[in-house]
Amino acid sequence: xxxxxxxxxxxxxxxxxxxxxxxxxxxxxxxxxxxxxxxxxxxxxxxxxxxxxxxxxxxxxxxxxxxxxxxxxxxxxxxxxxxxxxxxxxxxxxxxxxxxxxxxxxxxxxxxxx
Numbered sequence: 001x002x003x004x005x006x007x008x009x010x011x012x013x014x015x016x017x018x019x020x021x022x023x024x025x026x027x028x029x030x031x032x033x034x035x036x037x038x039x040x041x042x043x044x045x046x047x048x049x050x051x052x053x054x055x056x057x058x059x060x061x062x063x064x065x066x067x068x069x070x071x072x073x074x075x076x077x078x079x080x081x082x083x084x085x086x087x088x089x090x091x092x093x094x095x096x097x098x099x100x101x102x103x104x105x106x107x108x109x110x111x112x113x114x
Contacts (some may be wrong), residue, residue, distance in 0.1 A: 024075035025050050027082045027093070028061050031072070034097065035064035038104040068100045 029050045036044035041064040045057040058074040065072035065084070070091075073083040084096040091099075 024080050024082050025078055028058055028074050031061050031074075031082070032057060032064070033110055034100070035061065035068075037107045037110055038068075038100050039106060039108060040064040040067045040100070040104060044110060065096070068096075068103055070096050070099060072096070 025047060029045055029047045032041055032050070033044040035041040041060055045053065045061075050057045054076060058076070061074055062072050069086065071085040073085075075082050082093065084091050084093055086099070
């Protein structure tokens, strides 16, 4: 019982977990899947694909966001978060996703990650 209480105190929130579970590589991979789903990219990249094909994957993710009117600054690595802008105003990742969902509601299933 004592160990269970200890573990409860040590559990990470969703926000804390996101910060330690991949950072920009993970975000860029997730963004590619999201943008692919909303038909703003021709394929999606898994975490390994992003890691080993960073220059191509990050460029294509940035271009996908641009099709939605959003500037994304993808960050290399696992610590820093990607940055999202509409015009010169920085927005949150959640706001960027909401914009895409509103402008591009038609979706396709996720088949394969490269």
